[in-house]
Amino acid sequence: MLTMIPQLLIDTVGIVAAFLLTFGLWRMSSPVTAPAGIKVAGVGMVAAVVASFLYSFSVGPAAAPHLPVNLALAVIALTVGIGLAWWSGRKVAMTAMPQMVALYNGMGGGAAGAIAAMELFGNHAHGMTQLSVTLLGAIIGAISLSGSLVAWAKLQGVLKKPLRIKGQQVINALVMIATLGVGLYIMYIVQSGEVPIMPMQGVIWLFFGCATLFGILMTLPIGGADMPVVISIYNAFTGLAVGLEGFVLQTPSLMIAGMLVGAAGILLTLLMARAMNRSVSNVLFTRFGDAARQTQGAIAGSLKPTAAGDAGIAMRYAGSVIIVPGYGLAAAQGQQKLYDFVKLLIAAGVKVRFAVHPVAGRMPGQMDVLLAEAGVPYDLIYQLEDINDDFASTDVVLVIGANDVVNPSARSEKTSPIFGMPILDADKAKQVYVVKRGEGKGYAGIVNPLFYADNCNMVYGDAQAVMTEMIEAVRGLGLPAAA
Known part of the structure; x- marks a missing residue:
């Protein structure tokens, strides 16, 4: 009882x-x-x-003597985990949020893999169904762990370039075949009762080693421009792994939560890939973003710098303004100054809206979170499909720290690595101002012809400092701010 x-x-x-x-x-x-x-x-x-x-x-009689120690270890682990999560959640900068998400994805996958390891090393997985689900969860969890760590290293700048070698796809395929082969061998040994060719613990370690290696090899060659999709994929992997191990443990909450996260991650991945006009397999198995092997046509025109104050006053006297936020805005922590500037424009009767591209930033939804953090009303934020047709009739577009998502090469340059990706049609506006710290290229590593167009001017500088200058210029006209 x-x-x-x-x-x-x-x-x-x-x-x-x-x-x-x-x-x-x-x-x-x-x-x-x-x-x-x-x-x-x-x-x-x-x-x-x-x-x-x-x-x-x-607990059974055999485990009862170890219960106090195990409970103490569980409490210590929870305390340390909660403390680290609380500290990192409060201290991490918005620009480092993608790295943190990648790490948390990896930890979730690692936890699912650890559950599978306990089941396999303890010989608790009985029956073909339970054993196969355990092994499948182990593979997905191990791939999510190692792949997410590589994604973190790319986002953090530890790995600055994709690592590619000749015949890499063949090597990856061989590693995955080896992983599946070792998994099938484990199933055969468990079911047949035969003595393995090496100690069973060694076979299990080999299985996890192959799966972990595959996650590393799969992620290393992926270009930086694909990181939002990669993060989404590993989020889905972690959810699926947790759901599968929840089935093994017969824990409904793990099963339901894992499958929900997995399904949501898969849907988000498909939406992100569609936003780039590419398939998921194309993201994982091609060299998107490798500018070194791509060619780009000659770009006509020249860069035309202008003062931040002049750009701000031009927007004050415009009838409509669309703002395109990018990673540079997050890096400069300029979102609050931007919204202060927007309130000045609204007070002057200017129609202001934000246009957010699905893959802007380094992770899905980063720009939406950034604007929400600054208090931007949700009814001012529009997604690509809802606002793209309005650029042609807009007086001024302000691009802040974005590059690839407004690059017209995606529409016309077949040799461009982003060709076919839907973009925000900022170049169709009457006037475009681009805020950038310098003349560097975007995350895909290619030059943006928009910056050289006749209707575009460059405002160089840190986004927060630039927005401060724009605010001062507009306030100098004696206008009140909107509430």
Whole structure:
């Protein structure tokens, strides 16, 4: 009876936690309700973690002597994990958010892989179904862990260039075949009872080593411009791995949460790939972003610098302005100054809107989060498909730190690595001002012809400093700010 009550509580809390996670994820579909959704999902996660301690009431006689030590280790791990997450969540800069997400994806995949390892090393996975699901979750979790760590290194600048070698796709295929082969051999040994050619622990380590190596090799050659899609893919991998290991452990909350995250990650990946007019396989198995092997036609025109104050006054007297935010805005932490400038324009009767490209920044949704952090109303933020037709009738477009997402080469230059990718049609506006720190290229490593166009002027400088100059210039005209 003492063991039935804790198990009933665990199952009940698990179902409630799964509902809270599902409801929280649904609330995250809108920027308005996303903060509440995160809190609801967090409550569900805390409930599931606390309920897991009830398993201590049903341990067997063999495990009972180790129970105090195991409980102490669990509490220490939770304390350290919560402390690090709380500190990093509060201290990490917006520009480093993609790196943190990549790390957290990797940790989730690693946790799923660790569960699979415990099942395999402890010989707890019985039956073909349970064993195959355990191995599949192990493969996906290990790939997510190592691939996410490589993605973090790329985003952090530790790995500055894609690493590519001759015959790399063949090598990757051989490593994956080896991983699957070792996994099938483990299944054969477990089911047949035969003695393996090497100690079983060695076979399991070889299996995890091959899967981990594949994750590294798969991610190393991917170009920087594909990082938003890569992060989304590994998010999906982590969710699937957690869901599969939840099935192995017969934990409903893990199964439901994992499958939800996996499904959402897959959908987001497909949407991101479509936003780049490419397939997921094209992202993973081609050399997108390798500017060294691409050619680009001659660019006519010249760069035309202008003062920040002059650009700000021009927007004050415009009838309509569209702002295109990019990673440079996040790097300069200029979002609050930008919104202060926007409020001045609105007070002067200017129609102002923001245009956000699906792959702007270094991770999915980074620009939306950046603008929300500054307090920009959601009804001023438009996605590509909702605003692209309006650029041709817009007086001024202000591009801040964006490059590839407004590069017209995507429409006309067949040799460009971004050819075919839908872009924001900023070049069709009557006047374009581009805020950049210098004349550097975008994340895809190619020159943007927009910057040389007759209707484009460059405003060089840090985005926050530039916005401050624009604010001062407009305020000098004696205009009040909007509420």
